[in-house]
Amino acid sequence: MQLIKKITTYSNAENLLDKFLADKVKRYGQMRNFDFGNIEKNFVSGLSPAINKRIISEHQIASKLLQNFKYTDVEKFIEQLCWRTYWKGYLEHYSQIWDSYVKDLEALERDVDLAAAINAKTGIKCFDHWVEELIETGHLHNHSRMWFASIWVFTLELPWQLGASFFMENLLDADCASNTLSWRWVSGLHTKGKNYLASPSNIKKFTGQRFEPIGQLATEAKPITTDDYSGSYIHSEKVNKVKDIQCYMIHENDLSHEQIPNCEFLLIQKYNFGMIERSAIVKKFIDDALKNLQVEIKKGSPAKIVFFTFDERKKLKAFIEKNKISKIYSSYPTVGPIEKELEDLFTVLTVKHEYLLSAWDQLFWPYTSKGYFKLRTKIPAILNTLFTKKELDA
Ligand SMILES: Cc1cc2nc3c(=O)[nH]c(=O)nc-3n(C[C@H](O)[C@H](O)[C@H](O)COP(=O)(O)OP(=O)(O)OC[C@H]3O[C@@H](n4cnc5c(N)ncnc54)[C@H](O)[C@@H]3O)c2cc1C
Numbered sequence: 001m002q003l004i005k006k007i008t009t010y011s012n013a014e015n016l017l018d019k020f021l022a023d024k025v026k027r028y029g030q031m032r033n034f035d036f037g038n039i040e041k042n043f044v045s046g047l048s049p050a051i052n053k054r055i056i057s058e059h060q061i062a063s064k065l066l067q068n069f070k071y072t073d074v075e076k077f078i079e080q081l082c083w084r085t086y087w088k089g090y091l092e093h094y095s096q097i098w099d100s101y102v103k104d105l106e107a108l109e110r111d112v113d114l115a116a117a118i119n120a121k122t123g124i125k126c127f128d129h130w131v132e133e134l135i136e137t138g139h140l141h142n143h144s145r146m147w148f149a150s151i152w153v154f155t156l157e158l159p160w161q162l163g164a165s166f167f168m169e170n171l172l173d174a175d176c177a178s179n180t181l182s183w184r185w186v187s188g189l190h191t192k193g194k195n196y197l198a199s200p201s202n203i204k205k206f207t208g209q210r211f212e213p214i215g216q217l218a219t220e221a222k223p224i225t226t227d228d229y230s231g232s233y234i235h236s237e238k239v240n241k242v243k244d245i246q247c248y249m250i251h252e253n254d255l256s257h258e259q260i261p262n263c264e265f266l267l268i269q270k271y272n273f274g275m276i277e278r279s280a281i282v283k284k285f286i287d288d289a290l291k292n293l294q295v296e297i298k299k300g301s302p303a304k305i306v307f308f309t310f311d312e313r314k315k316l317k318a319f320i321e322k323n324k325i326s327k328i329y330s331s332y333p334t335v336g337p338i339e340k341e342l343e344d345l346f347t348v349l350t351v352k353h354e355y356l357l358s359a360w361d362q363l364f365w366p367y368t369s370k371g372y373f374k375l376r377t378k379i380p381a382i383l384n385t386l387f388t389k390k391e392l393d394a
Pocket of ligand 1: 029032044045047049052080081082083084085087115141145167171173174175179180183186
């Protein structure tokens with residue numbers, strides 16, 4: 001688990017990727033659903049906290065995969081990688097889902113049943129184990145997340161929103177889109193009439209016989225209702241190549257090197273955004289990632305570097321006025337609290353701003369408004385556009 005906490009630099013994330021490619025990727029399709037209890041034994045990459053903050057990007061990962069493997073050998077892994085892209089794009093299309101989740105969270109009561117669940121006192125051994133594992137490590141295997149969410153919703157009959165919020169607070173890879181929409185998927189709210197019901201035999205098989213909660217789990221899923229959401233605005237008009245940038249802002253939702261343009265001033269977020277409820281280890285992960293990026297940039301960039309925090313608005317305003325900054329660019333933060341904060345900040349600062357979208361998001365997001373299958377069929381063609389034909393056919 002230490003490995004995951006260290007992927008706060010591109011080189012550490014790349015090393016983890018290399019290790020995964022050398023030792024595990026070939027068995028990924030067959031073995032990815034097994035959770036043997038720790039990342040070293042499992043056959044998944046453990047890269048999501050780094051991908052989530054774009055310490056290493058989907059583009060960089062796909063490029064490395066296609067340089068070293070035949071597409072068919074890594075197809076399953078690429079398809080999984082694209083689930084992140086799918087959820088991200090989906091939430092862009094239906095951003096009301098995020099707004100109503102936040103509103104629901106404010107209104108929901110926190111009762112004794114919730115306290116029992118988040119204090120690992122349900123008496124369901126596997127569930128209590130996952131609570132402790134999540135709090136201690138900031139990570140859970142995907143299959144364990146599915147079982148966890150299913151038990152939360154259908155056995156403990158707790159609101160999915162509170163479970164999603166518990167994950168957001170404790171996961172190193174906490175992601176507004178993947179998390180909210182996965183909880184909704186398990187609950188049967190993403191694909192109408194299709195939910196995910198955890199079963200003791202499935203848990204036994206895929207935990208390598210570590211758990212088998214016979215007689216403790218719901219055997220049917222009570223339907224949960226939701227509002228219907230219609231498609232909304234998607235940020236497809238944003239561009240990723242702009243010349244003559246005077247000031248570029250780096251925020252915690254995108255710490256990629258590849259996106260940083262040449263510019264006169266680089267505004268870099270100093271600490272994790274304090275208005276989001278997060279555990280100490282999650283805060284540390286983000287602070288370490290920000291610090292490492294600051295060190296890297298200082299070494300290599302001729303730009304003048306200025307650190308900012310979201311709560312020091314007066315300081316930012318003074319910097320903008322002193323340096324006659326007419327427009328601030330930054331990478332698009334995607335739906336969630338950072339986007340809301342930035343929108344508010346730019347309004348208060350009365351400075352123009354423009355978001356830049358990565359080529360990856362730009363090409364994939366148009367196919368994310370319906371089911372995942374629609375996007376999946378487009379993956380080879382989009383990768384062909386992003387890379388060279390030769391890489392895909394190799
Ligand atoms: C209830 C629930 C909540 C979740 N919350 C989050 C979250 O907050 N943040 C988050 O990043 N993921 C979330 N996921 C998705 C998934 O569990 C993690 O992305 C995955 O466990 C990451 O581990 P890995 O990097 O070892 O994955 P690998 O299997 O190695 O996959 C490689 C990459 O593909 C992507 N990926 C793989 N599976 C999924 C998936 N099912 N959904 C989305 N992307 C995927 C991730 O970027 C991952 O890093 C959630 C899943 C569930 C069921």
